[in-house]
Amino acid sequence: MVRLITHNMLACHVKNCTKDNFPLVFSEVELVIRPAPENLEFIQRFLPKLDWTALVDTARSLGDTSLPETMPDQITEDQLKALHHVLMEMHIEEGNMTCRNCGHVYPISNGIPNMLLAEHEVGR
Amino acid sequence: MPLYVLRLSLEHLSFRLPSLLSISQVFGFKIKFVSEDPYRGLLVVEVAKEEDINHILERDTLIQSATELYAQGTSYEELQTELRGKLDVLKPYENSTFKFTLESTNHRVPESRAVEVIETFEFTGLKGKIRLKDPEVEFVIFEDYDWEVASTVDARYERDGKFKYVFFGRRIGFGTARHLTLSHAVKDRAYYGNTAMDALMGFLMAGQALPAPGKLIYDPFVGTGSMLYAVAHWGAYVIGSDIDGRQMRGKMKGKNVRPGILRAAAQYGTEDKFLDCLTYDVTRSPIRRGGWIDAIITDPPYGVRAGAKRLGRKEGKKPQREEPYMFPDGTYSHKRPEYLPPSRPYELANLCLDLILLARYLLVPKGRLVFFLPTVNEDWQEIDIPKVEGMRELKVGEGSVQDFGKWGRRLITMEKTAVDDGLPPTFEDHDEFDLKSGPEYLPGHHGFNKRYASGFSSRHKSQTASPASDRDPSSSEHQAAPPAKNGLEATASLAAALEKTGLAE
Numbered sequence: 122m123v124r125l126i127t128h129n130m131l132a133c134h135v136k137n138c139t140k141d142n143f144p145l146v147f148s149e150v151e152l153v154i155r156p157a158p159e160n161l162e163f164i165q166r167f168l169p170k171l172d173w174t175a176l177v178d179t180a181r182s183l184g185d186t187s188l189p190e191t192m193p194d195q196i197t198e199d200q201l202k203a204l205h206h207v208l209m210e211m212h213i214e215e216g217n218m219t220c221r222n223c224g225h226v227y228p229i230s231n232g233i234p235n236m237l238l239a240e241h242e243v244g245r
Numbered sequence: 246m247p248l249y250v251l252r253l254s255l256e257h258l259s260f261r262l263p264s265l266l267s268i269s270q271v272f273g274f275k276i277k278f279v280s281e282d283p284y285r286g287l288l289v290v291e292v293a294k295e296e297d298i299n300h301i302l303e304r305d306t307l308i309q310s311a312t313e314l315y316a317q318g319t320s321y322e323e324l325q326t327e328l329r330g331k332l333d334v335l336k337p338y339e340n341s342t343f344k345f346t347l348e349s350t351n352h353r354v355p356e357s358r359a360v361e362v363i364e365t366f367e368f369t370g371l372k373g374k375i376r377l378k379d380p381e382v383e384f385v386i387f388e389d390y391d392w393e394v395a396s397t398v399d400a401r402y403e404r405d406g407k408f409k410y411v412f413f414g415r416r417i418g419f420g421t422a423r424h425l426t427l428s429h430a431v432k433d434r435a436y437y438g439n440t441a442m443d444a445l446m447g448f449l450m451a452g453q454a455l456p457a458p459g460k461l462i463y464d465p466f467v468g469t470g471s472m473l474y475a476v477a478h479w480g481a482y483v484i485g486s487d488i489d490g491r492q493m494r495g496k497m498k499g500k501n502v503r504p505g506i507l508r509a510a511a512q513y514g515t516e517d518k519f520l521d522c523l524t525y526d527v528t529r530s531p532i533r534r535g536g537w538i539d540a541i542i543t544d545p546p547y548g549v550r551a552g553a554k555r556l557g558r559k560e561g562k563k564p565q566r567e568e569p570y571m572f573p574d575g576t577y578s579h580k581r582p583e584y585l586p587p588s589r590p591y592e593l594a595n596l597c598l599d600l601i602l603l604a605r606y607l608l609v610p611k612g613r614l615v616f617f618l619p620t621v622n623e624d625w626q627e628i629d630i631p632k633v634e635g636m637r638e639l640k641v642g643e644g645s646v647q648d649f650g651k652w653g654r655r656l657i658t659m660e661k662t663a664v665d666d667g668l669p670p671t672f673e674d675h676d677e678f679d680l681k682s683g684p685e686y687l688p689g690h691h692g693f694n695k696r697y698a699s700g701f702s703s704r705h706k707s708q709t710a711s712p713a714s715d716r717d718p719s720s721s722e723h724q725a726a727p728p729a730k731n732g733l734e735a736t737a738s739l740a741a742a743l744e745k746t747g748l749a750e
Contacts, residue, residue, distance in 0.1 A: 122519070124521060127484060133531065134529060234524065236530075237525055240565060240579070
């Protein structure tokens with residue numbers, strides 16, 4: 122788990138960290154590919170919710186270059202399939218997600234990220 | 246439009262119609278409840294086509310069987326008169342192999358009379374062979390009795406034949422979702438916790454979220470995941486989060502250990518539907534945008550077994566740390582792997598309102614929020630469900646309640662009516678539930694865990710003046726103000742009762 126579809130929805134939420142806090146940067150990752158049944162209709166529908174640049178940058182940082190730099194106006198079926206692979210089949214099982222702004226490290230173990238804030242990072 | 250008789254379980258009656266309505270929503274058909282009293286063992290409904298009934302048989306956990314209705318009455322004479330006038334409905338089955346079955350609700354018909362009754366249907370003129378095993382068509386006669394205790398054989402014979410209604414029709418099929426409550430039984434689950442929802446209720450709740458392939462459903466208090474197995478079974482993608490990651494992971498530690506939630510999902514063949522499980526406090530969540538979740542389904546911890554928690558320190562205790570804590574050896578406490586930030590109780594009235602505000606933000610338009618709200622029955626009032634702009638409650642009659650005597654849990658289903666995402670909730674404690682400001686009214690679920698622990702002692706019985714007003718002169722005006730809802734019981738005594746039950750801090 123920690124699939125890129127979820128990763129694309131997550132930003133650093135440390136108190137007062139509001140700028141340049143997205144996307145979180147992966148490091149020391151253990152990447153596992155697990156084939157998943159395709160539902161391209163879902164991918165198509167989810168597209169407007171995604172931050173494309175963040176997704177492409179993250180996918181590339183993990184070695185997947187199948188997505189074009191900018192979001193295509195008319196998306197082809199092959200592109201939807203590539204998106205399905207990137208969003209649904211790439212799992213980060215171990216590693217870290219780091220905020221590019223404040224440097225907070227969110228560790229991932231057994232596919233579950235720990236995104237609890239420390240006491241002094243919690244706003245009020 | 247054709248009529249159908251549904252034979253339904255008499256359990257969880259107030260969940261019956263919402264369940265059928267939600268199934269009609271998922272598959273986009275109209276259903277009309279024709280029976281005058283829709284809470285008997287047999288319910289007559291109108292839908293456009295048999296396919297719709299098949300969806301109900303596949304999805305509804307309360308249905309036993311469905312039958313196309315040809316004739317009905319309060320006596321066999323009435324029923325058969327109607328049937329004689331429309332024998333052409335049987336034309337398509339004239340030469341099919343068939344059998345007749347006599348079924349009854351709240352009663353068991355003696356075998357001898359069943360045969361007699363079936364013989365009176367000879368006039369139907371069916372020419373096919375009678376085949377008791379695997380016939381092509383099964384015709385069913387239903388006798389519907391009022392509920393009554395008949396514990397002796399004599400009593401049973403005495404009331405035999407004194408049914409309220411009788412129906413005749415052709416069996417469409419049997420419910421197939423009922424077995425899910427066995428295959429998903431908590432006791433046989435690969436992984437579960439002590440607050441896991443029972444499988445039948447889990448499926449009834451799941452239905453309200455309108456689960457279907459390609460939908461994304463989120464549980465912000467996921468615990469051991471029991472709310473998600475049912476929605477994932479119907480094909481939805483799911484995401485769960487919890488402040489306590491140990492619940493999702495289970496006891497086993499180490500690399501390559503699969504989280505407990507995924508082990509249970511694998512048992513049900515839905516592991517690929519579990520997109521992610523994350524550890525965070527939903528009131529301090531990393532979610533960056535709204536408007537992308539199709540339904541939120543959750544059973545928030547309300548304190549009977551486990552209370553809800555959120556990050557922070559309890560009021561009146563040590564103040565919250567502003568700077569990280571450094572040990573004498575120069576390392577920071579929060580950098581240690583065993584570090585757990587302090588948490589404080591998350592009071593239920595605040596949690597409930599926050600949950601609705603969160604749904605308003607995260608859901609897509611028309612997305613649904615489904616959750617259980619425990620409440621002290623004596624104190625329950627309509628207005629206890631917070632009104633939030635852009636969200637509307639969906640309910641049938643008095644709503645769906647599971648009654649445990651002094652308390653009950655209420656299944657709340659809400660729909661997002663707003664079309665925008667709006668702003669994320671602030672998750673600050675809400676003033677209207679703050680005892681220090683002397684609230685005029687508190688919902689029946691406020692401070693639920695403490696009231697449960699104190700045996701639900703009434704808030705309203707105390708006659709003593711409010712100690713709260715002695716302590717805090719600013720609240721004295723509330724004492725004089727007319728009580729909002731509860732008749733004679735003054736707000737002051739409410740505060741006093743709260744004080745007594747240990748609710749006031």
